[in-house]
Amino acid sequence: MDLTESSPAQRTGLLNAIADELTAAADELVPQAMAETGLAEARLRGELKRTVVQLRLFADVCAEGEFLDVRIDEADPGFVLGPRPDLRRFNLPVGPVLVFAASNFPFAFSVAGGDTASALAAGCPVILKAHPGHPRLSALTAEKVRGALLRAGLPAETFEVVFDQEDGVRLLRDDRIAAAAFTGSFEIGRMLAGIAAGRERPIPFYGELGSVNPVVVTPAALAERADEVASGFVAGVSGSAGQLCTKPGFLFLPDGHGLARTLGSAADAVPGHPLLHEGIAAAYTERRAAVLAAPGVAVLAEGAVEAAPDGWCRATPTLVEVGLDDLLKQRSALLDEAFGPLSIVVRYDPDRPDLLMDAIGRLFPGALTATVHSAAGENNEWLRRLVALLRERVGRLLFNGWPTGVAVTPAMQHGGPYPATTAPATTSVGTAAIQRFLRPVTFQNCPPELLPPALRDDNPWRVPQRRSAAGASVNWGNPVS
Amino acid sequence: MDLTESSPAQRTGLLNAIADELTAAADELVPQAMAETGLAEARLRGELKRTVVQLRLFADVCAEGEFLDVRIDEADPGFVLGPRPDLRRFNLPVGPVLVFAASNFPFAFSVAGGDTASALAAGCPVILKAHPGHPRLSALTAEKVRGALLRAGLPAETFEVVFDQEDGVRLLRDDRIAAAAFTGSFEIGRMLAGIAAGRERPIPFYGELGSVNPVVVTPAALAERADEVASGFVAGVSGSAGQLCTKPGFLFLPDGHGLARTLGSAADAVPGHPLLHEGIAAAYTERRAAVLAAPGVAVLAEGAVEAAPDGWCRATPTLVEVGLDDLLKQRSALLDEAFGPLSIVVRYDPDRPDLLMDAIGRLFPGALTATVHSAAGENNEWLRRLVALLRERVGRLLFNGWPTGVAVTPAMQHGGPYPATTAPATTSVGTAAIQRFLRPVTFQNCPPELLPPALRDDNPWRVPQRRSAAGASVNWGNPVS
Structure with missing residues (x-):
């Protein structure tokens, strides 16, 4: 059997088999991940669990079959535009998918992560470019995936891993690759997107390029729960050493917020946490220095980045504060x-919401998330305008929480306008992610014996089929005589 | 009221108002279209009818509300990965859309055509770049659309038309344009796609770049209905002077098909038909000469392209025949x-189906359509392989018919892998086209009073809402302890 031709039930079997293999290997995988990423055991066990749940969720998506979006228009001799043929449309796998793994989620956005799960669920063979930050873990995880492929009766070539950067770029140019998915930095993502668009035959490139995730706190919310906001913010900034694409990068507080000392001491109390690899340590050191050196910036918690004798470079949180004017002046x-x-904490004048809106509109054209902290029952023109402004700029708009947790569910949208992603109409987390690896095709007047199973009237795969019956078709008389 | 914030019911009103205006103006619009395009009255009345039906179909799509894809995950304290927040996801309009009109469908793919209808249905303001082939008709149609906007209480800026080529390119680079749609030639489409991808903020570019639409006739089908195949083919090639992106460009017939004379005389009997404009006449003259001059090509019907005293350049059908080998050699x-x-009729050896498959695989990487003519009940390994090969390369696979009619229905797919389109996951005809102009956004823990109407529990717009109840969420125990 071949994955492209496999039934949804066979794909369910494959995804559950991968989940089983990973579950059974947890005590082998987690220590390897700790050794290569410096992330804490609890965080990694949680992430592995999420990865397993993700695979089982896509197994369920396959079992339901809704993703095939089967539409059947019965032949209709009386259709308003003249006889309509029998039309049957469904989603095919787009073809072999190239996935670029991320460094900061060595399970959930890596070898057996979300992109792999949704591509396999769609019926697409996967070639995964491993992240150099955790090569041994990648090889070990790939072994488990291959074990599951064998158990599911699929050829080993259904899933392959490459480790070399040059191989990744070469494959992105290969005519046999039909789509690519990427989670990583803006610079690399934009470069790879350019390669995908510049091929002789361009392909879709689904890049998640990171985000600064602004958070706006209203004066009423601050009056209601200043301490809760402060502690939640510091936890969101410092968890996993802030190496999350959903880390809150800007906190907008009203002038005279009085939280400077609370924030500073909460951040100072956070112990050092290893950075994932040398490249990230170098880039972070440089960005931090640029921020600290910018005119108008006041330090709330200086933090540090320090190489330790054990080989890890550890960071403690750095929080700074700046006025709205200086943020606009120092935007570069x-x-x-x-x-x-x-x-970065940004002070705004609560009596000039227009200035805040204008700045947000200009500074954040696209982000994975934005967050609003409002008071219970707060509802006014100012707040409604803020919500309307932010929703145009993000994939997810949160209220009274922090953006760092991303639930893996049907209603999740992890995406957003450029530069957060290169494909704002799609998501990389949640069940809707499968749509990135599908392509519709219509069969017209196909003899029943040549129809694919999903389109047959006897529906052997038992997938949902949306039918437009003859005669029941749209008919508004004879609009143009 | 603003289109972006409008309810689906208001959009239904707008689209029906445009349909009404066009219907009432048929006797003004059709003569203007005849004067500028040279297309026949019956064809243009049919096309206007189709355009009106298209608008009413999208009016119905709005009324149903399914396109919003509302998903509500209720908060779930017992979710397998820890407490899950309240998540509500739906599709927002992507923003202002730039539509490039086509020359060959002055109604259905022009000012008030399919792209305009689906973008307005999605809630996106439209700027339409008119085709220089029918500027007066474009201005007249735009007037009717503006009349409908006024009737629907929407600002006139919701829909604008530009006529200048340079304006089109400038707008494609404008940061306020969120997506673009195009129907036209491969060269222009690829150039515009490059501009869209190379912007500081790249945007989706939905280009339909044309197609050669191969048709394969099995020996059994030929034995069953040779005359029917011949007359259907000539009608498909010559209708509207072949100026259709779905014109059958290649007809694969088994060696010794015996249809040369039938095809030739049927084609010779077709009267001359005006070409749309000088640019098309010049390009067609050049392509026709190149085909006729290629080694190995035999002429079945020579046809002609001739400028007439009335100013129109008229063409009669040109049919040639070539062997499979020569087609491969002369592919350029x-x-x-x-x-x-x-x-172009292509002879193939029915005893070497592998050679035919191999050639099709190499010659046609992406097409809007492919067609198979098989005999009643025919079903064999050869045919199944052909179907499997073709479906990977097209948006629509037809049986025992001709690709030139494109039904406007839920199950239509008018698209296909590159180079047929720049966005193989989407369609430009049928109700699924609305998906190109939508972008999902998730609201997390949003206070009820700040939720958009589509996401509210009291559902004032009465749109379909897919709910995942708390507790009913996926739960496979505790997969990683």
């Missing part, structure tokens, strides 16, 4: 994502 | 789309 120094435990 | 001369009434 302050606005880029700092991938690490740094965040 | 023969393979590009000839936009006009020219088609």
Whole structure:
């Protein structure tokens, strides 16, 4: 059997088999991940669990069959535009997918992560470019995936891993690759997107390029729960050393917020946490220095980045504060994502919401998330305008929480306008992610014996089929005589 | 009221108002279209009817509300990965859309055509770049659309038309344009796609770049209905002077098909038909000469392209025949789309189906359509392999018919892998086209009073809402302890 031709039930079997293999290998995988990433055991066990749940969720998506979007228009001799043929449309796998793994989620966005799960669920063979930050873990995980392929009766070539950067770029140019998915930095993502668009036959490139995730706190919310906001913010900035694409990068607080000392001491109390690899340590050191050197910037918690004798470079949180005016003036120094435990508090004048809106509109054209902290029951023109402004700029708009947790569910959208992603109409987390690896095709007047199973009237795969019956078709008389 | 914020019911009103305006103006619009395009009255009345039906179909799509894809995951404290927040996801309009009109469908793919209808249905303001082939008709149609906007209480800026080529390119680079749609030639489409991808903020570019639409006739089908195949083919090649992106460009017939004379005389009997404009006449003249000059090509019907005293350049069908070997050798001369009434019959050896498959696989990486003519009940390994090969390369696979009619229905797919389109996951005809102009956004823990109407529990717009209830969420125990 071949994955492209496999039934949804066979794909369910494959995805559950991968989940089983990973579950059984947890005590082998987690220590390897700790050794290569410096992330904490609890965080990694949680991430592996999420990865397993993700695979089982896509197994369920396959079992339901809704993703095939089967539409059957019965032949209709009386259709308003003249006889309509029998039309049957469904989603095919787009073809072999190239996935670029991320460094900061060595399970959930790596070898057996979300992109792999959704591509396999769609019926696409996967070639995964491993991240150099965790090569041994990648090889070990790939072994488990291959074990599952064998158990599911699929050829080993259904899933392959390459380790070399040059191989990744060469494959992105290969005519046999039909789509690519990437999670990583803006610079690399934009470069790869250019290669995908410049091929002789361009292909879709689904890049998640990171985000600065602004958070706006209203004066009423601050009056209601200043301490909760402060502690939640510091936890969000410092968790996993801030190496998350959903880290809150900007916190907008009203003038005279009085939280400077609370934030500073909460951040100072956070112990050092290893950075994932040398490249990230170098880039973070540089970004942090640029932010600290920008005019108008006041330090709330200086933090540090220090190489330790054990080989890890550890960081403690850096929090700074700046006025809205200075943020606009210093945007070139302050606005880029700092991938690490740094965040910027921005003071705004609560009596001039227009200035805040204008700045947000200009500074954040696209982000994975934005967050609003409002008071219970707060509802006014100002707040409604803020919500309307932010929703145009993000994939997910949160209220009274922090963006760092991303639920893996049907209603999740992990995406957003450029520069957060290169494909704002799609998501890389949640069940809707499968749509990135599908392509519709219509069969017209196909003899029943040549129809694919999903389109047959006897529906052997038992997938949902949306039918437009003859006669029941749209008919508004004879609009143009 | 603003289109972006409008309810689906308001959009239904707008689209029906445009349909009403066009219907009422038929006797003004059709003569203007005849004067500028040279297309026949019956064809243009049919096309206007189709355009009106298209608008009413999208009005119905709005009324149903399924396109919003509302998903509500209720908060779930017992979710397998820890407490899950309240998540509500739906599709927002992507923003202002730039539509490039086509020359060959002055109604259905022009000012008030499919792209305009689906973008307005999605809630996106439209700027339309008119085709220089029918500027007066474009201005007249735009007037009718503006009349409908006024009736629907929407600002006139919701829909604007520009006529200048340079304006189109400038707008494609404008940061306020969020997506672009195009129907036209491969060269222009690829150039515009490059501009869209190379912007500081790249945007989706939905280009339909034309197609050569191969048709394969099995020996059994030929034995069953040779005359029917011949007359259907000539009608498909010559209708509207072959100026259709779905014109059958290649007809694969088994060796010794015996149809040369029938095809030739049927084609010779077709009267001359005006070409749309000088640019098309010049390009067609050049392509036709290249095909006729290619080694190995035999002429079945020579046809002609001739400028007439009335100012129109008229064409009669040109049919040629070539063996499979020569087609492979002369691919650079023969393979590009000839936009006009020219088609190429290709002889294949029915005892070597592998050679046919191999050639099709190499010659046609992406097409809007492919067609198979088989005999009643025919079903064999050869045919199944052919179907499997073709479906990977097209948006629509037809049986025992001709690709030139494109039904406007839920199950239509008018698209296909590159080079047929720049966005193989989407369609430009049928109700699924609305998906190109939508972008999902998730609201997390949003206070009820700040939720958009589509996401509210009281559902004031009465749109379909897919709910995942708390507790009913996926749960496979505790997969990683």
